[in-house]
Amino acid sequence: MAPKEWQLVTQTHPAPARAPRSRRRVARSWVGWGFIGPFMTVFTLVFLAPIVYSIYLSLFRQQLVGGNSFVGLDNYRRAFADAQFWSSVARVGLFLAVQVPIMLGIALFVALAIDSGRLFGRNFFRISIFLPYAVPAVVATLMWGFMYGTRFGLIGNIDAALGITLSDPLSPGLVLASIGNIVTWEFVGYNMLIFYSALRVVPTSLYEAAEIDGAGQFRVISAIKLPAIRGALVIATIFSIIGSFQLFNEPSILQNLAPNAITTYFTPNLYAYSLSFSGQQYNYSATVAIIMGLITMAIAYVVQLRGMRKEA
Amino acid sequence: MRGFTHRRLVRGAALAGALTIALAACSSGGSGAPGTTPSTASSAAGQSALEQGGKITVWAWEPTLKKVVADFEAKYPKVTVDLVNAGTGNAQYTALQNAIAAGSGVPDVAQVEYYALPQFAIGGSLADLTSFGAASLDGTFTPGPWASVKQGNGIYGLPMDSGPMALFYNKSVFDKYGIAVPTTWDEYLTAAQKLHAADPSAYIANDTGDAGFATSMIWQAGGHPYTVDGTNVKINLADAGSTAFATLWQKLIDQKLLAPISSWSDQWYQGLGNGTIATLTIGAWMPANLESGVAAGKGQWRVAPMPQWTAGGTATSENGGSSLAVPKASKNQQLAYDFIKYADAGAGVQTRIDGGAFPATTADLQSAAFVNKTFDYFGGQKVNEVLAKSAADVVKGWQYLPFQVYANSVFNDTVGKAYVSGTTLQQGLKAWQDSSVTYGNDQGFTVNK
Known part of the structure; x- marks a missing residue:
């Protein structure tokens, strides 16, 4: 019963909603970002950045002699045999x-x-x-x-x-x-x-x-x-x-x-x-x-x- | 418009800054400062840096430096020294490594133990002090510490204190059981057996595996397990000296003559106070620690020369001790050098001796006031006599690994097994060698190739 009603509602709407929808979508996306922006900033800084940085680090090798060099997946290979x-x-x-x-x-x-x-x-x-x-x-x-x-x-x-x-x-x-x-x-x-x-x-x-x-x-x-x-x-x-x-x-x-x-x-x-x-x-x-x-x-x-x- | 005002502001500030510096230079030049006349030509640059003033940050855990810093600031009013305790030993090295890796927050002066100095020097983290005239200090310090701060042709720190080893023993325990103070390691073993037989709760020493102690013992036995030539490293923990140590210590472990108590733990201090740990073979910096940490042992402890591997010998080695070094990333290297020179080879030395430190400077070690000082804690014994003699008898030619900090951190993973399982010390030393070799090669050194 409920799904049918739902369908009905969505079906009746398309024609009139068409014009405003495109305008509303642009506006909505900006407003949305405004709301989640502060969260996303903090999330990116404290969650994503450290993970990305760790992955970046894991692809290099820093040596006391010879400095830093890109080694690809060498560290992972080493870990699997460690x-x-x-x-x-x-x-x-x-x-x-x-x-x-x-x-x-x-x-x-x-x-x-x-x-x-x-x-x-x-x-x-x-x-x-x-x-x-x-x-x-x-x-x-x-x-x-x-x-x-x-x-x-x-x-x-x-x-x-x-x-x-x-x-x-x-x-x-x-x-x-x-x-x-x-x-x-x-x-x-x-x-x-x-x-x-x-x-x-x-x-x-x-x-x-x-x-x-x-x-x-x-x-x-x-x-x-x-x-x-x-x-x-x-x-x-x-x-x-x-x-x-x-x-x-x-x-x-x-x-x-x-x-x-x-x-x-x-x-x-x-x-x-x-x-x-x-x-x-x-x-x-x-x-x-x-x-x-x-x-x-x-x-x-x-x-x-x-x-x-x-x-x- | 905005850019213009900004630029004008900056220019104004720069001008004001320049004026201040000029004024400062002028005023200090005017005052003449009779107490600060340069003694040698090489310190002329330092003199101006001291007069110009500035701020340096010092990372150190050595307690006697507090007074040195206060005196230094009083002598050079324009200099501000920020003394920070960034941790002891490894904790501080970690912080220092991180600061150097990050490139910010690096101190101008750092306390670095001799065993850790090569690691920082090889890594290019420390300033070579020869450019500030450090080479002229040759002969100022005892040979052991001076050799420790040199790496190739460079000098990467100034020795602050030293730890020539001696045998600290609880006289009342030895007297009680009629045991003679051992002069050789064979006698030491016999004394250990006698003591433990007389009182099963008493041990000649405590040990749960200590890399610093083991290397110092090997050092005294004439071992050269580490040979370092630039980035070419040889590790042989099965040489004659290492084997001598392993053989003796294995007997002590097998016969359960060592208290399974880690140094610096609560139990350790208790044991030193109540006579269940009867001796300590340790560096000359120990008296101050005994006085402050083991009040119960007052009057009972004495100091004797380190037991020998061959009867009649005089060989000793260094145990611990640290230098003050200047990180390369310091922006005020000249002033930093002036400070460490003051603290390690200038007026600061006496201040630190008064505070209970054991110096690394030859003149102070030989001065009558130092050698003849009697210690109430040690029953009126002239402790420094024994310790200064030990400083002169340190076996020459010892080298630490350029990655000793890491090697020491895995000592208990490898050699430590001998203390808690059927593994022998010799097998443990072999395992320790293997992991050191692997790490060294991994870090770009050429080890045992």
């Missing part, structure tokens, strides 16, 4: 595969628990679980770094109190898990809040209907709550993927405490940082950054597609 780069990608890939599900799982569990209304001291839990997110990542990492200390830190104290020797959380084998622990601690609250706010907008009539139908809590969760917050789940997953690939603060700060466990190419971002700031390899650093950006985009896009498809 074992250090791919080891860092694999590391954040592993991090993504293990830490993100754990973190989102805990966040979802907490959000459902708080939303169930059966939790005593709901507001206290909501605030205290969210609180770590308000602590700056740098401070959080330093704090955890001290706790991880085997000599004077919490681990050291536990060792001394119980007369045992826990393995060093900052040793090469465990440091990634230790970082995962910090990141989980930091972001469970944030993701919990996303899920919780999505749960709050589920109409209560659905729950009433479920109760009348005799559905239990688990049935309510699986049949009502989870489908209702699928959008929030997809968003939180995408944020977490981007966050994992951009892992930088935590390893960069812990590097001072565990210089031999966290290499300069521990994560792709740390690698790009080391390349440009210790080695002045700005060009190659830009290349690494661009490749990582593309990989992140591709994976986030796949997740989004899958999330959408399920929703449809």
